[in-house]
Amino acid sequence: MRIADLGRSVDLAAAGREMHQLIEELYPLCRSITGAGLRATLDRIAQDVPLGRHEVPTGTRVLDWTVPREWSIRDAWVKNARGERVIDFLRSNLHVVQYSVPVHRRMSLAELRPHLHTLPERPGWIPYRTSYYEERWGFCLEHARLAELPEGEYEVCIDSTLTEGSLSYGECVLRGETADEVLLSCHVCHPSLCNDNLSGIALCTQLARHLGPCARRYTYRFLFAPGTIGALAWLSRNEAGLTAIRHGLVVACVGDPGTPHYKRSRRGADVDRAVELVLRHTGGPYEVRPFSPYGYDERQYCSPGFDLPVGSLTRTPHGEFPEYHTSADDPSLVTAEALGASLGLYLEVLAVLEEDRRYRGTNPKGEPQLGRRGLYGALGGLPHRRQAEMAMLWVLNLADGRHSLLDVAERAGLDFRTVHEAATLLREHGLLEAA
Numbered sequence: 371m372r373i374a375d376l377g378r379s380v381d382l383a384a385a386g387r388e389m390h391q392l393i394e395e396l397y398p399l400c401r402s403i404t405g406a407g408l409r410a411t412l413d414r415i416a417q418d419v420p421l422g423r424h425e426v427p428t429g430t431r432v433l434d435w436t437v438p439r440e441w442s443i444r445d446a447w448v449k450n451a452r453g454e455r456v457i458d459f460l461r462s463n464l465h466v467v468q469y470s471v472p473v474h475r476r477m478s479l480a481e482l483r484p485h486l487h488t489l490p491e492r493p494g495w496i497p498y499r500t501s502y503y504e505e506r507w508g509f510c511l512e513h514a515r516l517a518e519l520p521e522g523e524y525e526v527c528i529d530s531t532l533t534e535g536s537l538s539y540g541e542c543v544l545r546g547e548t549a550d551e552v553l554l555s556c557h558v559c560h561p562s563l564c565n566d567n568l569s570g571i572a573l574c575t576q577l578a579r580h581l582g583p584c585a586r587r588y589t590y591r592f593l594f595a596p597g598t599i600g601a602l603a604w605l606s607r608n609e610a611g612l613t614a615i616r617h618g619l620v621v622a623c624v625g626d627p628g629t630p631h632y633k634r635s636r637r638g639a640d641v642d643r644a645v646e647l648v649l650r651h652t653g654g655p656y657e658v659r660p661f662s663p664y665g666y667d668e669r670q671y672c673s674p675g676f677d678l679p680v681g682s683l684t685r686t687p688h689g690e691f692p693e694y695h696t697s698a699d700d701p702s703l704v705t706a707e708a709l710g711a712s713l714g715l716y717l718e719v720l721a722v723l724e725e726d727r728r729y730r731g732t733n734p735k736g737e738p739q740l741g742r743r744g745l746y747g748a749l750g751g752l753p754h755r756r757q758a759e760m761a762m763l764w765v766l767n768l769a770d771g772r773h774s775l776l777d778v779a780e781r782a783g784l785d786f787r788t789v790h791e792a793a794t795l796l797r798e799h800g801l802l803e804a805a
């Protein structure tokens with residue numbers, strides 16, 4: 371099976387349900403940019419796809435950054451005077467500011483208050499906060515709960531350690547007919563957050579599973595790395611191989627039911643055109659945005675010293691759904707339907723990348739006589755006969771060795787599948803040859 375055939379053979383509804391199940395399974399783990407939760411997440415991914423594991427020691431220089439100490443957390447709580455846990459890490463791992471240094475002492479609510487983070491405008495939600503590069507400690511909680519806490523003395527404990535260790539990331543490499551690569555990258559560093567983090571993990575895992583048994587023109591590299599520092603570590607260790615990357619996508623926020631959004635690469639690349647072509651022909655709403663040096667790890671891949679052809683295909687972008695970076699980004703925010711639809715989009719995009727080629731017509735002087743070759747008849751069974759006929763004429767006309775099938779689809783205003791099928795038919799009848 372070729373990758374281009376997956377769009378029709380994969381049961382997107384079933385795949386969506388599987389992705390949602392994986393999200394629910396990974397949801398309770400306390401991931402961070404280092405540590406046990408991150409490793410347990412990679413362990414789970416490795417059950418589904420062949421995963422190369424990498425550990426980058428604390429203190430390693432990665433470009434302008436340094437791999438931080440490894441953070442481990444066992445428990446954390448704030449107890450009231452009666453010894454009851456009024457804030458409890460075991461209820462939600464979002465309750466602790468990530469990378470909190472250890473603390474264990476009694477203090478008044480007034481003393482504790484500067485260490486408490488809430489969302490007054492969303493009183494029922496717990497915010498997600500981190501302090502990777504500054505030694506602090508803190509708790510996050512529902513604003514409504516904070517309002518209920520009486521004055522008095524509290525016992526505060528964060529049972530964490532920051533030690534020499536390493537940063538972990540995983541890579542699933544599926545070799546293709548060529549060494550040219552497609553990079554698919556997702557971040558794996560958020561704790562119990564679904565659309566921002568787990569949806570990308572689930573989609574990449576599912577995609578790698580489906581691509582595994584396929585014939586592949588490209589080599590596919592799936593990178594499961596902590597945001598920013600993980601991508602920087604990977605880039606700094608793989609600089610020599612980056613020239614092999616022909617196309618890339620950062621996968622994130624693919625599980626909410628919102629409109630698909632595409633953020634272009636910095637330099638402008640075929641992957642931008644491929645995604646935009648696919649989105650244009652879905653028939654539904656979508657939005658395309660220019661590159662900006664903010665967001666996920668596209669900001670590292672598209673930094674000027676690398677300038678890789680990497681865009682980002684999401685649904686609602688980060689920061690633009692109210693649940694973003696709060697406890698409301700839970701398994702109910704992401705749906706099997708949206709996950710399945712996102713997978714469908716990615717499969718269509720990969721089909722374009724895989725099958726986009728240049729051809730030369732074997733009979734370029736005048737139109738070849740299609741009827742004599744039974745080519746009009748061959749279109750009979752196709753649902754969009756008129757489109758298929760136009761696709762053949764366009765492919766023949768632009769088969770001059772300079773135009774690719776993506777060029778043809780854009781110029782003809784046709785979807786890629788129709789153009790590709792026309793090219794396949796013409797090739798089978800000896801009217802096209804690889805340029």
Ligand code: ZN
Nearest residue numbers: 560566688695
């Ligand atoms: Zn995030």
